[in-house]
Amino acid sequence: MSTALNFPLGPIRSAITEGLHDAAEVIKQEAIERAPKDTGYLRNTAATAAEGLEAAVGFDGPYAVIQHEEVGFHHQDGEAKYLENACIAKKEVVGQIVAEAIRRSIG
Template sequence: MTQRTRLSLNGAAALRGTRAGAVRGLRLAAEHLLAESRRTVPIEEATLERSGVATVDESSLTAAVSYDTPYAVRQHEELTYRHDAGRSAKYLERPMTEEADTVGEIIAAQVRRSLRD
């Protein structure tokens, strides 16, 4: 006895869904990284911490986390500055390195989810 199965794939819809999942994943991953970096950002009056934002460029499928104060880069790069306990320079670089696997998992999970929907 022969069994036949027919599979129909709507490639355009699959690509749209995958892209939407990637955008959603990038947004969640960037927000995760922002939250992690806020745990170690130097804090005096919390101005630097409040200036942090996570953004996603949907057209290029890229995400960014940034801090926008005149001294953000200096605070990030100057290793000799003293900071309160738990706060440090490299407040964005360190979490980005430490959370790389988690960020990838967040994005992958959203892409997988979009393929099931």
């Protein structure tokens, strides 16, 4: 026995994209707070993008990856793995944000 869902997929996909964008913004803000701060340049390069069923958070600059990956650096303000740790810290919130966007779209 099967049950057909009568929801149009277009609005649901749009809601997922919207939810992913909002979730990426939450992760970005957490990552900004965790990113090493010397001049503030790294924190100011944070950006998000969402398209379809994918979203991304990133930092730009010649040393963004080095600052993220090098756990041996001492930071007076911030930490290594700032983006990874932000994702881990906000993983439950991300699911809730996307779920809420879908719920709104199906009424």
